[in-house]
Amino acid sequence: MFLNKIFSILIFQFLWQFSTFAFEFTDWKVENKVYKIYFDSSLSAYFSQDCIKNEKCLSKNLVLKVRAQNLKTLNQSESINPGSPFCTQFNGKVLLARNSNNSEVAFCQLSDKSLVELSGIYSGK
């Protein structure tokens, strides 16, 4: 019985690894926390790892909501990153992350802690 459980866990882990194998991740750091980010080809946007195959992920919902309503403009300035007001309007928090080259990317973090890259909220053909 005990061995069966261990075997099931191992199989589950193997399948999980296999299912995420298709994704390439890049590491982005906020303070000391590292987030693994992947490109979701169906939504054509970058999300955090926890959104893989998770339809309830709030970041994906935000993207779908904004794009469905075709919210292209939020009466905003033409010289700011346009994803920023979309994020705060939907109660998200903007996080500025850096990679090993010190390049920056602003992500929107929703209450379930999932992330989406700001420009992916409104664009992605």
Added chain:
Amino acid sequence: MTRLLHVVLLIICHTFLYADESCKTVDLNSSPSSPFKKIPIYDQDGVGLCYSYAASQMVDYYRLKNSKASYDLTNPVYAAWLTSWKAPTLFKNIDLKGGGYVEDVVSALKKYGTCSDKETKKNLSELMKSTGKSEAEVLNFLQIMYTSAIDLKSAYTKKKLLNLIEKEAGINCSQVEESVSLLKLKKILGLYPSYILETFFKGCKKNNVDVPELKKFTIGSNEKFQNLITQSFERDLPPQVSINCGNSFFANPSIRTSSLIANTRFSINCGMHAVILTGRKKIQKNCSVLIRNSYGALWYPDGAIDCACKTMDGKYKAHCKRGEGQEYLGCWFKEIDVLSNTGDISVFE
């Protein structure tokens, strides 16, 4: 007959030669020793500092290219603050969200020198931690705090101020309280805004910024602006362009926003967005330019032809599909679309 044929051939050759001359292939990112390999892709987030991000990158490109790297990098947020508060002029906007001009940033950096990127980050790190914000947002917060610090004295105005900070800077009440304690501890709460830099960056080494001034052009035909771009690329330097209605343009580059009445180029519909050009080449018979923006390293707008990237194995590639790069270094747009929406252009003197 032979003479006629010669004339026709000459005209054809001239047309091709002229076209190639005006659209020579340039890519300031491609060389292994390109200064852009050392300059990160920035994200200005929700703060209107595009002009300072563009100017700082131009300054760093020039310094690194000419081996004048006496300090690491120019911090765009420090440069904006320096420009707004330390070197204000009658016509200059003293609001971090209100925009500004690249040539003012370069002048201010030349006049006052700059704190290095490393020191700027170090000096702001405590506030960045307490607010959970980037340097740009922290300075935006400081600006609101300092211009409204008197409001903290009464409960009513304090509530209004806290609401404003939450709305404008995205910093909640407890984060504000924590930051206020920090400012009190540093004995800088309530100082006049122009003293912030001196206080916050006390002891920071002022590095000399040895670059030429920027020359700005606001009036001229597309051909004139095209020549300015050519001249800048011939000197192996990136030109800066301000695009009218930037975000609308990036989504739909076929829009035409610049007034070309008497070549004045302004737009009555919206403001400008500063970017730099880092390449030029023909793509599908169209002369195209590579725009380096400050919307983060994963920016890949819908209206772009495609974008240059650093691939997953770290190599530079001039044309990448969405999702192919670990970071994108700029995106290609038809030059005629860029020129037709350009409000002004600045190049090194």
